Amino acid sequence: MIFDSKDTALDALAAQCLQVRDLIDTVGDPLMRAAIDLLLIEVARKLAETCPPELGGKG
Numbered sequence: 001m002i003f004d005s006k007d008t009a010l011d012a013l014a015a016q017c018l019q020v021r022d023l024i025d026t027v028g029d030p031l032m033r034a035a036i037d038l039l040l041i042e043v044a045r046k047l048a049e050t051c052p053p054e055l056g057g058k059g
Contacts, residue, residue, distance in 0.1 A: 007050040010046050010047050014047060017036055017039055017040050021040070024036060
């Protein structure tokens with residue numbers, strides 16, 4: 001997944017969350033998966049705030 005935002009730290013955090021989510025899926029722990037998904041929702045919200053408006057962000 002590629003993120004086009006102005007905040008490389010958030011991009012890196014999102015990528016790490018996705019990697020952790022993949023590992024959790026391998027183990028099969030639904031509670032941990034839900035926790036990571038909630039974290040990803042928050043990261044996505046922040047990424048949307050830093051993305052250029054032409055890409056659907058708030059700029």
